[in-house]
Amino acid sequence: MSVLRAGPIRAGDRGRAAAAPALATGLALGLAVAVRWQVFRTETLDGVTEGLVFGLALFAIALLAGLRASAPKLDALAAGLAAGGVLVAVSVVARWPFPPPVLGHAAPFLPWVAVTTLVAAGEELVLRGALWRWVRASGGDVAALLATSVLFALIHVPIYGWHVVPLDFGVGLWFGGLRLWFGGPAAPAAAHVLADLATWWL
Amino acid sequence: MERRRLALTALLCGFAVVVVAQRLAPVAGPPLYDGVVVEDPYKWLSPPPGYEGGAQSASAAGAVQGGQSPDLGIGTQEQPPQAQVFAGQGYLVMPPGTTTINVSIQPVAPAAQPGDGVIAGNVYRFSLTNQNGAPLSGEASGGVTIVLRGPPNLPSAQIERLAGTTWTPLQTDPAGTPHMFTAVVTDFGDFAIVAPPGWTPAPPGQAGASAAGPALSGSGSSPSPVASAADSTGSTTPVALIVIGVVVLFAVLALSGFALARRKRPVAPAQPTASRRPGSSTNTTRRRPPRRRR
Numbered sequence: 001m002s003v004l005r006a007g008p009i010r011a012g013d014r015g016r017a018a019a020a021p022a023l024a025t026g027l028a029l030g031l032a033v034a035v036r037w038q039v040f041r042t043e044t045l046d047g048v049t050e051g052l053v054f055g056l057a058l059f060a061i062a063l064l065a066g067l068r069a070s071a072p073k074l075d076a077l078a079a080g081l082a083a084g085g086v087l088v089a090v091s092v093v094a095r096w097p098f099p100p101p102v103l104g105h106a107a108p109f110l111p112w113v114a115v116t117t118l119v120a121a122g123e124e125l126v127l128r129g130a131l132w133r134w135v136r137a138s139g140g141d142v143a144a145l146l147a148t149s150v151l152f153a154l155i156h157v158p159i160y161g162w163h164v165v166p167l168d169f170g171v172g173l174w175f176g177g178l179r180l181w182f183g184g185p186a187a188p189a190a191a192h193v194l195a196d197l198a199t200w201w202l
Numbered sequence: 203m204e205r206r207r208l209a210l211t212a213l214l215c216g217f218a219v220v221v222v223a224q225r226l227a228p229v230a231g232p233p234l235y236d237g238v239v240v241e242d243p244y245k246w247l248s249p250p251p252g253y254e255g256g257a258q259s260a261s262a263a264g265a266v267q268g269g270q271s272p273d274l275g276i277g278t279q280e281q282p283p284q285a286q287v288f289a290g291q292g293y294l295v296m297p298p299g300t301t302t303i304n305v306s307i308q309p310v311a312p313a314a315q316p317g318d319g320v321i322a323g324n325v326y327r328f329s330l331t332n333q334n335g336a337p338l339s340g341e342a343s344g345g346v347t348i349v350l351r352g353p354p355n356l357p358s359a360q361i362e363r364l365a366g367t368t369w370t371p372l373q374t375d376p377a378g379t380p381h382m383f384t385a386v387v388t389d390f391g392d393f394a395i396v397a398p399p400g401w402t403p404a405p406p407g408q409a410g411a412s413a414a415g416p417a418l419s420g421s422g423s424s425p426s427p428v429a430s431a432a433d434s435t436g437s438t439t440p441v442a443l444i445v446i447g448v449v450v451l452f453a454v455l456a457l458s459g460f461a462l463a464r465r466k467r468p469v470a471p472a473q474p475t476a477s478r479r480p481g482s483s484t485n486t487t488r489r490r491p492p493r494r495r496r
Contacts (some may be wrong), residue, residue, distance in 0.1 A: 029359065038378075041355055041404065087220065094224035141205060145212055163376050170219025176214030180205055 018137035025065040025131045026151065032057045037158035051115035058122025065130030078180040080190025083178055087171065087191065088198040120196045121177040124189035127152055127172075133143055145176040171195075176190060242281045244353040247309040247324045250403065257284065257309040257324050263302050271296055271338070276305050282382065285309075285326040285393075286349040293345030300332035310392065314371035322352040322359055322397040340388040351382045352395040355404035359384040364392035371396070396468040411459075420457075 028183045039045050045053065127148045135163045136144040149172030175188035249255040258279035264272045271294035277283030285307045294303065299433040309324040328348060340346030350361055361383050362369040372385040383395060 026302050086217070090217075090220055090224055094221075123273075141208055145208070148353055159380050160379075161376050167220060167223040170223055173212050173216030174218070174220060177211075180209035180212060183288045 015201045017196070020135045021175060022131060022134035022138050025061065025126065026147075027059075029126050029151065029155065031130070032061065033155045033158060040159055045059060047114050048111050051119050055115060055122045056117030062122065062130045065126070065134070066079045067125055067130045068121035068131075070184075072186040073182065074179075076126045076132070076184065076187040078116040079182065079189045080178060081194050082185035083174065083187065084191035084194030084198075087195040088112050088176070089200065109200070110145070112200070116199075119194050121189045123155070124175070124185045125154070125191050128175060129185040132179060134177075141180060145173065145180065148179075149173050149176055169177065170198070192202050235380070239353075244323060244351070244403075244442065245280055245284065248311065252405070253403065259306065259308040261304070261306040263305070266296065266301050266303065267291075271303060274305060275305070276307060278307055278309075280351075282351055282352045284324065285329070287328055288347050289340065289424075290345040292355070293341045293343075294330065296339060296340045297332055297334075297336045297338075298333075300336075300338075302333040303338065304331050304333070305329070312394065313364060313392065314367045316394075316396045318369070318371070319360075319396040319398050320401050322356055322395045322401060322403070323350070325348065325364070325390050325392050325394040328387075330390050337390065337425075339390070340386075342388055344386045345375055346388070347384050347386050347395055349377050349382060349384045350393060351377075351394050352397070354381055354401040356381040356395070356401070357396045359383055359395045360398045361393055363389070364394075369394070369396065399412070408496055 032054060036050065036056075039050050039053075044050075131151070132144045132148055135147045139147075139164050149169055152175070153168040153173035156164050175191060178187035178191060179185060181187070211252070243254050243310065245257040246253050246255050247257040260278045260283070262274070262276050262277050264274055266272065270292040271289060273289070273291045275286065275288045277286035287307065296303070297345050305327045306327075308327045308329075310327045312321055312325045315321065332338065352359060359381075360374045361372045362371075363372055372387065374383050376382070377384040387393075434478075
């Protein structure tokens with residue numbers, strides 16, 4: 001993938017040139033999800049280790065797909081945290097009037113936080129970082145928004161089932177809106193991490 | 203400006219879809235079904251060869267508050283609990299004179315086999331009674347749910363209730379995490395997850411746990427102590443060190459002013475100025491103006 005992006009891209013060829021890395025990034029993501037599903041199904045690894053491996057794989061995919069480091073914007077991070085809070089609030093309100101159950105946890109807090117952060121950030125870097133960029137170059141912002149939202153919903157199906165598709169598609173659009181507004185994956189990553197971490201208490 | 207408009211549209215559409223999805227089918231689990239959490243291996247009451255036994259029970263008692271049943275949430279002691287019951291305040295129908303509610307959940311041997319599938323995991327007996335032992339029931343309008351967790355590799359399943367000698371299917375929904383299911387109930391008794399005919403549990407894994415959502419546990423008086431590291435993952439210590447190392451690495455990167463964002467779009471190298479004429483059709487690689495700072 002990094003080879004594909006190395007050379008200059010002429011304006012007229014940009015769409016065609018970006019299609020291949022977009023496809024490769026999507027396939028790599030699919031492979032990582034498939035391997036995770038197999039590990040989950042066979043209980044080959046415990047949950048924390050499984051998440052660690054999956055998260056590192058996501059970061060590797062993002063880097064191979066051409067994502068590079070740059071300074072995050074504070075306003076993007078703040079908005080992302082606020083957007084994540086909105087998701088949590090919607091989830092809590094939707095259950096009303098049923099009592100919020102008190103949580104027990106089968107994992108120690110710090111490793112769980114670390115791996116959850118790793119996985120959530122990794123998903124955003126692949127979907128709304130690398131893949132978004134290639135799909136946008138190939139088909140524009142709308143294509144990037146829809147493709148990443150659909151993929152975001154689908155990658156959760158193997159473990160959680162088809163019932164998560166509507167909700168996660170909506171969340172994908174929500175994150176995509178953040179991506180569009182702030183121009184990078186920092187805002188959706190912050191939102192995603194916060195919403196996932198809230199599950200410790202929800 | 204166009205991009206901002208699209209962003210607003212996406213945010214509004216996304217929010218609408220999230221609200222509708224959550225409201226129509228609220229899932230008793232994580233908002234995003236993501237992240238990494240851990241669950242104990244399934245504990246069988248009568249384990250098949252090679253599987254783990256030691257299914258737990260739970261019991262609690264709660265006082266009636268202002269003539270209404272209290273909020274309650276009770277779960278067995280596995281992580282996540284293999285059987286739970288939740289009732290909103292006032293959703294339990296109590297005999298007159300009820301002052302205390304006793305709740306117990308016990309794994310029991312199946313008194314009968316379902317005709318439409320196989321029991322996946324244990325049968326759990328849910329008992330809700332008042333201080334005199336008189337049974338309670340749930341409001342017909344809903345508000346009382348049970349949650350059962352089954353063994354891994356359940357493709358689809360249904361919660362059923364044993365009425366006499368007949369298993370009766372209940373409207374069953376996923377509980378937000380893998381192989382957990384929930385159903386609204388009005389009567390208590392024996393409940394089980396029933397899998398399609400021919401289902402068998404997956405062979406025991408090499409590790410003790412796998413990924414799932416965080417565990418819901420009882421908000422009542424006794425069950426579900428927080429699991430220790432050794433309880434949950436076996437070899438947690440080295441894993442924890444690795445994970446903490448990853449977090450420290452990220453923290454250092456973040457504090458150094460780095461975060462991952464999109465790379466600049468590649469641009470073709472500019473041709474020498476002298477060889478170009480203004481308005482030339484070959485001049486297709488214009489440099490983009492510097493981005494405006496917000």
